[in-house]
Amino acid sequence: MKYWQFSQLIINWYHMYGRKNLPWQIKKTDYHIWISEIMLQQTQVKTVIPYYKKFISTFNTIDKLAQTNLDEILHIWSGLGYYKRAINLHKTAKIIINKYHGYFPNSIIDLIKLPGIGKTTAGAILSLSKNFSFPILDGNVKRILTRFYNLPKNFNKLKHYENKLWHLINMITPIHNANKFNQGMMDLGSLICQYKKPKCHICPLNQNCQYIKNFNNQKTNITKIIKKKIFFYLIIQYKNFVYLERRKNKKIWENLFCFPEFNNIKDINTWLIQNEIKNKNNEKINSIYHQLSHIKLKMKMFKIIIKNKKIFSKNNHYIWYNLYNPPHIGISQPIKKILIYLKKIDQD
DNA sequence: TACGCGTGGTC
């Protein structure tokens, strides 16, 4: 099949069955498309929708986003994961305001230089909001191409494989209606050519698609090793407040707020001594578990009630978090779980 | 360049 026939089939299909009413398809400005594309990275549409709506209603312009405190952004982002995206969002908003007068550049070279924007997101901004002819190579497109051309996944030369896909999609993407084509590919990938049980019988490409089910099912059974990790959290409560610190120089959840975190009980005791807190009035709390993709987290908690708010001089980035009137800061999902639990036992 | 980054959905 010729490339133009491929793209025409997709565009025709899009007119009939494509999604046209997603929240970010109402006003397709570069700002709206950008926010949605960043949120949708490695995240499902269904998950994104409520976050997107809240985000846009809070930061209705890029100007407002650029002027906002990072904690406000992380507050809205809390629970969505990959928090670096929110931090890069803030950085890029400032660059767009200061360097580009509030609008995204039309040059893909310039777009890719912006924090958090790679080839795919840049292509999405240019095609979906401006209707320029640029390809997108996201998970949906990769899956369709891999099946259609029956490309073997060569794990040893992953880069080569990626380059091949970029080349193909570059050839297939039409000059006109690239917006409809790109949207159609993503819709087809998620609605028809999905990972499990693709609906080949209603796929517009099924006459020429080389996808064969069970081609030896070479699923290299790579059993992922799930590591187990234990974090010890020190919970210092004063009336309705608990003490949280901003995570700095951490690999995960950087800039979000968290209880003081330790590797063992001994380090907690050392910390308490250093900060002249008497280790009494401590309460036994059940451990809480949290599953990450590659780590099983066990969170052991050590709770201390204090009668006077103290300032722990070592860390400037701290906050007394009111359980009944939470401040606007970023909180990871496991810490959110703990906070909910603390509120519950506080009320009991 | 391969790996780390979060969370929820799906079976």
Added chain:
DNA sequence: TGACCAAGCGT
């Protein structure tokens, strides 16, 4: 029910 995936990017 644990394994795998979801509109990728930065390092």
